[in-house]
Amino acid sequence: xxxxxxxxxxxxxxxxxxLAARAQSPALTANQVVERIQQKLAAEGVNWGPSNFDRFHLxxxxxxxxxxxxxxxxxxxxxxxxxxxxxxxxxxxxxxxxDGFDPVQVMLSDxxxxxxxxxxxANKMVVWRIHDHWHRRRPDPIFVGLAAKLAWQAYYNxxxxxxxxxxxxxxxxxxxxxxxxRLGTRNVxxxxxPAQRIRTVGDCAHILSSVLPALRSCDAALVGETPEHDTFxxxxxxxxxxxxxxxxxxxxxxxxxxxxxxxxEWLKPxxxxxxxxxxxTGDPFEVPAIHS
Amino acid sequence: xxxxxxHNELTGRTAExxxxxxxxxxxxxxxxxxxxxxxxxxxxxxxxxxxxxTLEILRRAADQKKNLILSREHPYYLHGGLHYSYGxxxxxxxxxxxxxxxxxxxxxxxxxxxxxxxxxxWDEFRPKAQSQALAKALGFTPIAAAPTxxxxxxxxxxxxxxxxxxxxxxxxxxxxxxxxxxxDPKISVSRVAVLAGETDPSPALGRLLxxxxxxxxxxxxxxxxxxxxxxxxxxRDVVGSGRRIALLAVGFGPSHDPGVAEMARYLRDVFPQxxxxxxxxxxxxxxPK
Numbered sequence: 001x002x003x004x005x006x007x008x009x010x011x012x013x014x015x016x017x018x019l020a021a022r023a024q025s026p027a028l029t030a031n032q033v034v035e036r037i038q039q040k041l042a043a044e045g046v047n048w049g050p051s052n053f054d055r056f057h058l059x060x061x062x063x064x065x066x067x068x069x070x071x072x073x074x075x076x077x078x079x080x081x082x083x084x085x086x087x088x089x090x091x092x093x094x095x096x097x098x099d100g101f102d103p104v105q106v107m108l109s110d111x112x113x114x115x116x117x118x119x120x121x122a123n124k125m126v127v128w129r130i131h132d133h134w135h136r137r138r139p140d141p142i143f144v145g146l147a148a149k150l151a152w153q154a155y156y157n158x159x160x161x162x163x164x165x166x167x168x169x170x171x172x173x174x175x176x177x178x179x180x181x182r183l184g185t186r187n188v189x190x191x192x193x194p195a196q197r198i199r200t201v202g203d204c205a206h207i208l209s210s211v212l213p214a215l216r217s218c219d220a221a222l223v224g225e226t227p228e229h230d231t232f233x234x235x236x237x238x239x240x241x242x243x244x245x246x247x248x249x250x251x252x253x254x255x256x257x258x259x260x261x262x263x264x265e266w267l268k269p270x271x272x273x274x275x276x277x278x279x280x281t282g283d284p285f286e287v288p289a290i291h292s
Numbered sequence: 293x294x295x296x297x298x299h300n301e302l303t304g305r306t307a308e309x310x311x312x313x314x315x316x317x318x319x320x321x322x323x324x325x326x327x328x329x330x331x332x333x334x335x336x337x338x339x340x341x342x343x344x345x346t347l348e349i350l351r352r353a354a355d356q357k358k359n360l361i362l363s364r365e366h367p368y369y370l371h372g373g374l375h376y377s378y379g380x381x382x383x384x385x386x387x388x389x390x391x392x393x394x395x396x397x398x399x400x401x402x403x404x405x406x407x408x409x410x411x412x413x414w415d416e417f418r419p420k421a422q423s424q425a426l427a428k429a430l431g432f433t434p435i436a437a438a439p440t441x442x443x444x445x446x447x448x449x450x451x452x453x454x455x456x457x458x459x460x461x462x463x464x465x466x467x468x469x470x471x472x473x474x475x476d477p478k479i480s481v482s483r484v485a486v487l488a489g490e491t492d493p494s495p496a497l498g499r500l501l502x503x504x505x506x507x508x509x510x511x512x513x514x515x516x517x518x519x520x521x522x523x524x525x526x527x528r529d530v531v532g533s534g535r536r537i538a539l540l541a542v543g544f545g546p547s548h549d550p551g552v553a554e555m556a557r558y559l560r561d562v563f564p565q566x567x568x569x570x571x572x573x574x575x576x577x578x579x580p581k
């Protein structure tokens with residue numbers, strides 16, 4: 001007996017057809033995911049080019065991908081949470097092997113390194129890093145993400161060098177508190193007079209030579225985990241000289257991880273049906289309450 | 293005449309040679325070490341020892357006519373160092389016409405000051421001195437290390453305490469307001485590794501943590517080798533791998549200042565004919581409550 005095909009059954013079958021076809025087609029490999037990301041970047045004018053960082057750092061690139069987790073840094077904790085969320089491809093902005101240029105060879109005898117490799121192997125996980133190429137998009141999504149997190153988009157000028165926020169007049173202490181509240185951490189270390197009035201804040205990367213342009217042209221520099229022995233000492237001296245300057249130091253994560261949250265949203269249209277989510281690396285530092 | 297040394301007077305250059313005789317040859321590959329600022333032919337009138345030759349310390353040196361400053365850091369923020377190629381790149385050029393550096397140069401010139409930097413130089417002479425001094429300042433006694441152990445870190449058995457408690461101890465004893473913890477601040481620890489300055493790069497930090505009984509680390513801050521904070525990420529993974537351990541960061545300068553006081557005591561023997569003062573450097577940083 002030929003089964004009767006009702007209009008309702010026909011419509012249901014038609015709606016399920018693409019899903020069935022997808023179920024039958026092999027899952028994308030991590031390599032294929034990367035190829036598609038490279039195409040998407042190229043369509044935006046960011047052609048794939050030289051980079052010290054942007055490549056596979058962990059796992060087999062031919063691994064079928066069950067889902068993607070974007071993150072700032074693929075810490076052990078992030079890998080565990082990605083696995084729990086059934087996402088075996090982690091796309092990270094920062095290093096898997098800690099020291100920036102990924103010297104995994106010098107770390108291979110380290111037990112933490114070995115445990116991380118073993119965990120990824122056992123769970124068929126892959127880590128691919130996108131640092132330089134993500135920064136090459138315009139506007140730079142890392143700093144767009146930070147502006148959104150700070151709720152300072154309306155105050156942001158990304159076209160100036162240094163990039164700067166022109167915010168409503170506030171004391172340095174109140175600006176620091178705002179950053180604490182918006183980033184959800186107490187980890188905002190400040191050098192400067194708490195009562196100093198702040199109107200302009202330049203954002204910058206890590207080292208003093210990068211912080212200087214912001215310090216010279218703005219009231220305060222917002223920087224991610226800068227060396228204290230030069231940046232803090234420079235600001236101390238500028239204050240002693242009578243300059244009204246300040247530095248607000250947040251973690252590297254606090255500065256940059258929000259741009260990887262937007263990366264997840266950016267990826268989704270290119271991978272319909274593939275689960276994608278952002279996993280926060282989180283701020284590394286807790287600030288215990290201290291009695292003076 | 294005051295700038296011309298008589299044959300029996302100590303000049304900056306002679307002082308540097310005496311330091312070489314006492315500490316061993318300076319590490320020539322370490323950038324920005326030794327007599328780095330001022331005219332080395334100037335007669336030494338007095339010596340001040342400090343962590344950082346800040347603007348205020350230069351003013352004090354000029355006022356007190358103690359014109360040789362022996363410091364851990366460079367007056368113009370040039371850290372350099374054996375393992376440090378990343379952080380000072382481009383900085384020397386960027387500082388060329390800087391107003392702050394210009395002001396410091398003027399004080400150096402008008403006060404006939406000299407700054408001789410002992411950082412890696414001192415560390416190569418006594419690798420554990422800075423960390424031992426930090427441990428003692430916190431009230432801990434370092435375990436005696438093997439004579440062949442030239443790592444910077446020291447290990448201390450301490451009365452069991454939470455990392456929050458240790459943060460309070462550090463705040464009180466080091467006069468800081470901004471201790472920070474990686475890991476759970478509530479865990480209690482009883483065997484801590486103490487590292488003045490930054491944590492080592494990940495490979496060396498890993499070797500220090502090879503002692504499985506170590507459940508706490510007290511350091512100045514995260515490593516700034518290569519990409520700023522490599523050891524912070526490494527330590528997060530030490531915790532993430534399941535080890536019950538936490539790290540207390542007390543700040544780079546505050547972690548070094550006790551060692552600078554010890555260095556000043558040592559240098560009094562190198563320069564017995566001179567007054568050698570220790571000038572503490574306060575912590576400029578704070579965290580809003």
